[in-house]
Amino acid sequence: MKTVKSQSIVHPVIFIKILKDKRLVVIDSKTTVRFYDKDSLKVQSGFKVNIEHKYYKNNVVDYSYDGNYFATMSADAKESRLYNAQTKKAIARVTRHQGEVSCVGIDPLSRYMFSCGEDGKTFALDVKSGKIVFTLPHHADTINDVSCSKNGNWVAIASYDRKITLFNLVTMTPKEKLKAHSAPVMKLKFFGRNKLVSIDKNSKAIIWNIYSSKVIQRLEGIHDDVTQLAISSDDKFLFLSTKLGYILVYDLNTYELIAPRFIKITSPITSLAFDDEHNHLIIGTQDGFLMYYDIFEKVDTLKNLLMKQDIDAIExxxxxxPILRYTDIYSLVSNLWENTLQKAKKAFQNGKKEQALLMLKNFMKIPSKNRVIQKLVSDYAEYDKFVQLAKNGKLALAYSLANQYPVYKESKIYKLLEDRWKKDLFQALKYALQPNQMERAKEVLAPYRGISNKTTFIQDVLTKGAIYKRFRTALGKKDFKLASALVQQNPFLKEFPEYDSMIKYADTLYMKIQKLIYEGENIAAMKLMHLLSTFTDFKDEVELMLKEIQNKQKFYDAVERGDYQTAYNMMAEYEELQETKAGEKLQNEWDADLIKANNFAAVGDVNGVKNILHKYFDISSKITALATIFAWTYINQLETAIREKRDRKEIENGIKNYILNFGVDDQIEILFEIFKKRYKDTKLDIEQLKKGSLSMWRPSMIVKSILD
Structure with a gap:
C-alpha cells in the first residue's frame, strides 16, 4: 500500500492520538510534543519536556482525550509525572514504586492517571489534585500495559505474571483476574461493549468477554513481536504492528486474519492510531516517520471496474x-456473482449450457470462482438423466442423484418432487389413521421405498399416527409448547403443512416483537414474548429479550419515581443501561458529584465530601466507591497531620482508626513509612492492629476526623 501522506519527526514516534478537538498529538522519544492539523499535517503548536525515553515498547507517555493532561515517566524511570497540558506545570510526581515505573495511562474521561511499576503496583491519581486516590490489585511482577474502555467504566492492567486485572471504575471493585496466557501479557485493548484483546510475549492473542471473564477466541497467524495495536472506531478491524515492520489485520466479527502483511515498512513500528473520519491508519516508526494509510485504498478503482464489469481486475x-472486501462496492460484486450464479443454474437446468457459460464468462479468470464454475459444469452433466428419472417416477434413482449432486436440490423439478412427497406423506397418514386402510397407506408410499432419507419418515407415519393427532390437537388449542416438544421428539412431523404453518406463525410473532421493541411498545412486546417463548426454538432468545426489556422497564420505572437506589444498582449490574438517555444523565450526575467530592477529599474535608455524596449512601453499588473516596480523604488528613508535626499519639490513633475502617492498603503503608521516618520513637506495628476492609465499610462509620 502507498502512503497517503507522511511527515518526518526525526526521532522515534512513541505516541499518536487524535484528541477530542480533532488535533493530532504526536510525541517522540525525546518527549517533544507536537500538535498537528490531522488532515493537512501542518504543525499548530508544541512544547518540549526534555525527557529522553530509550525504552518505549510500553506506554511511557499518555495524553488525555480532552487535551488537558499529559503523563510521562522520567528518563531514568524512577518516577511518573502528571502535567497540566495548558500551563505545562507538573501536577504530581509518583515516586512510590519499589523499582522502576513501567507504564502510564490516563482514563478517557480525564479523571485518573495510572502509574504502573515493576513492583506489580498500579497507583491511580486524581488528575485535579495529583494525589493518589486508590490502587489497583497487585500483581506478582511488572505491569506491562494499562488500558481503559471507551466509556471509562473499566480499566485493565497486563502483567509479566501472565495475568490480567479487570477493575470496574463505576463500582470501584475488581473482577477476578483473567488467566489464560502462558507467557507475560504485554498489550491490551478494549473494544465493543464488553470485549478485550490481550497479547503476550509469545505473540499469542486472546479475545475476552469481560463480563463473563471467558475466552471468546484465540487469534491465529501472529509470527512476530507485536509492538502496538489499534482498533477501527467501528470495532470492525484490529490492526497489529510488529517489530519487523508489518501490519496484520483481523476481522473483529469473525476473528479471522484478513491480511498477514497488510502493510510493510522498513522500520519497526512504534505507535499506531486510527482516524475514523477518513478511515486512515496512522503509523509512527522507530526511524522517526509519521505515515498515513487509507485502509480502503483503491475503492474508487473498484467503482470504475464494476461499471466496466471487469470482475477479474476487481479481484x-x-x-x-483484502479490506476492500468489506466495502459496499465489493458487496455489489458479491451480489452480482450470486445473482449470475443463480441465473446460470437455471440456464443449466433448461439445457442451455452455452448461455450459462456466457453469463459466467466474467468470473472465469478468478481461480476461486472458476473452480465453482467447473464443478457446476461437471455436476450438471447428469442433470438430464435426473429429470428423466423424476418424470418416469423412478424416485429412488432420482433422489440418489440429487444426493450425489446437491445443486439439483435447487431446481424446480426437485422442489416439485418434494411437494409431491409431502402430499403423499400426508395422504398416507390419513389412510393410516382410518380402520383397515393401512395397505392403501403403504401403497401411496411405495414409490419412496429405498430412499434412505425418507425411510424413517415412512415408518413413523405408518406407526405413529396417534402422535400426529396429538400434534394437530395441540396446535388447535395453541399449545405450542406441547407441539414443539412433539416435533423435537418426532422429526417426521416437520414434513407436514401444519408444521410449516406453526413456524410461519412463530416467525411472524418474532417480527412483530422486534417492531414493537423498536417503537418502544415494550408492554405489548412482552405479551407476545410470553407466547413466543412456548416455541422451543425461540425460548432462549426470548428469555434474553424479555430480560433486557424487563430490566429497562424496571430501570425507567425506578427513575420516574425517583428511586435512584434501584436505578444506580441496576446500572452497575447491566452496563447497557448507561447507554440510555436516563442512564447517561444519572452517570453524568455521579461523575460531576465525584469531581466535586474529590476536590474536598484532596484537602481532607470530610463534611464537604459528605454533603456532596450523602444522596448515594443508601446505594449498595456505590458503597465501595464511597469507601475509596472517604479513605482518600482520611489519608489526606493524616498526611496533613504529619506535615504539621502534630502529636505522635494523635497520628498513631488516626492510623489505627484508618486500618480499623479500611484495612491495610498501599496508601496507609506508604504513609506509615513516612510517619516512621518523622516519628522515630513510635512503637506502632500496623501488622498487629485489628483490620477492616473497603468491602466492609459503611457510611455509618464516617467521622469528621480520623485522628479523633
Whole structure:
C-alpha cells in the first residue's frame, strides 16, 4: 500500500492520538510534543519536556482525550509525572514504586492517571489534585500495559505474571483476574461493549468477554513481536504492528486474519492510531516517520471496474487490499456473482449450457470462482438423466442423484418432487389413521421405498399416527409448547403443512416483537414474548429479550419515581443501561458529584465530601466507591497531620482508626513509612492492629476526623 501522506519527526514516534478537538498529538522519544492539523499535517503548536525515553515498547507517555493532561515517566524511570497540558506545570510526581515505573495511562474521561511499576503496583491519581486516590490489585511482577474502555467504566492492567486485572471504575471493585496466557501479557485493548484483546510475549492473542471473564477466541497467524495495536472506531478491524515492520489485520466479527502483511515498512513500528473520519491508519516508526494509510485504498478503482464489469481486475485489486472486501462496492460484486450464479443454474437446468457459460464468462479468470464454475459444469452433466428419472417416477434413482449432486436440490423439478412427497406423506397418514386402510397407506408410499432419507419418515407415519393427532390437537388449542416438544421428539412431523404453518406463525410473532421493541411498545412486546417463548426454538432468545426489556422497564420505572437506589444498582449490574438517555444523565450526575467530592477529599474535608455524596449512601453499588473516596480523604488528613508535626499519639490513633475502617492498603503503608521516618520513637506495628476492609465499610462509620 502507498502512503497517503507522511511527515518526518526525526526521532522515534512513541505516541499518536487524535484528541477530542480533532488535533493530532504526536510525541517522540525525546518527549517533544507536537500538535498537528490531522488532515493537512501542518504543525499548530508544541512544547518540549526534555525527557529522553530509550525504552518505549510500553506506554511511557499518555495524553488525555480532552487535551488537558499529559503523563510521562522520567528518563531514568524512577518516577511518573502528571502535567497540566495548558500551563505545562507538573501536577504530581509518583515516586512510590519499589523499582522502576513501567507504564502510564490516563482514563478517557480525564479523571485518573495510572502509574504502573515493576513492583506489580498500579497507583491511580486524581488528575485535579495529583494525589493518589486508590490502587489497583497487585500483581506478582511488572505491569506491562494499562488500558481503559471507551466509556471509562473499566480499566485493565497486563502483567509479566501472565495475568490480567479487570477493575470496574463505576463500582470501584475488581473482577477476578483473567488467566489464560502462558507467557507475560504485554498489550491490551478494549473494544465493543464488553470485549478485550490481550497479547503476550509469545505473540499469542486472546479475545475476552469481560463480563463473563471467558475466552471468546484465540487469534491465529501472529509470527512476530507485536509492538502496538489499534482498533477501527467501528470495532470492525484490529490492526497489529510488529517489530519487523508489518501490519496484520483481523476481522473483529469473525476473528479471522484478513491480511498477514497488510502493510510493510522498513522500520519497526512504534505507535499506531486510527482516524475514523477518513478511515486512515496512522503509523509512527522507530526511524522517526509519521505515515498515513487509507485502509480502503483503491475503492474508487473498484467503482470504475464494476461499471466496466471487469470482475477479474476487481479481484486482483482485492488481493492487494483484502479490506476492500468489506466495502459496499465489493458487496455489489458479491451480489452480482450470486445473482449470475443463480441465473446460470437455471440456464443449466433448461439445457442451455452455452448461455450459462456466457453469463459466467466474467468470473472465469478468478481461480476461486472458476473452480465453482467447473464443478457446476461437471455436476450438471447428469442433470438430464435426473429429470428423466423424476418424470418416469423412478424416485429412488432420482433422489440418489440429487444426493450425489446437491445443486439439483435447487431446481424446480426437485422442489416439485418434494411437494409431491409431502402430499403423499400426508395422504398416507390419513389412510393410516382410518380402520383397515393401512395397505392403501403403504401403497401411496411405495414409490419412496429405498430412499434412505425418507425411510424413517415412512415408518413413523405408518406407526405413529396417534402422535400426529396429538400434534394437530395441540396446535388447535395453541399449545405450542406441547407441539414443539412433539416435533423435537418426532422429526417426521416437520414434513407436514401444519408444521410449516406453526413456524410461519412463530416467525411472524418474532417480527412483530422486534417492531414493537423498536417503537418502544415494550408492554405489548412482552405479551407476545410470553407466547413466543412456548416455541422451543425461540425460548432462549426470548428469555434474553424479555430480560433486557424487563430490566429497562424496571430501570425507567425506578427513575420516574425517583428511586435512584434501584436505578444506580441496576446500572452497575447491566452496563447497557448507561447507554440510555436516563442512564447517561444519572452517570453524568455521579461523575460531576465525584469531581466535586474529590476536590474536598484532596484537602481532607470530610463534611464537604459528605454533603456532596450523602444522596448515594443508601446505594449498595456505590458503597465501595464511597469507601475509596472517604479513605482518600482520611489519608489526606493524616498526611496533613504529619506535615504539621502534630502529636505522635494523635497520628498513631488516626492510623489505627484508618486500618480499623479500611484495612491495610498501599496508601496507609506508604504513609506509615513516612510517619516512621518523622516519628522515630513510635512503637506502632500496623501488622498487629485489628483490620477492616473497603468491602466492609459503611457510611455509618464516617467521622469528621480520623485522628479523633
Amino acid at each position: 486482483e485489486e482485492v488481493k492487494k487490499n
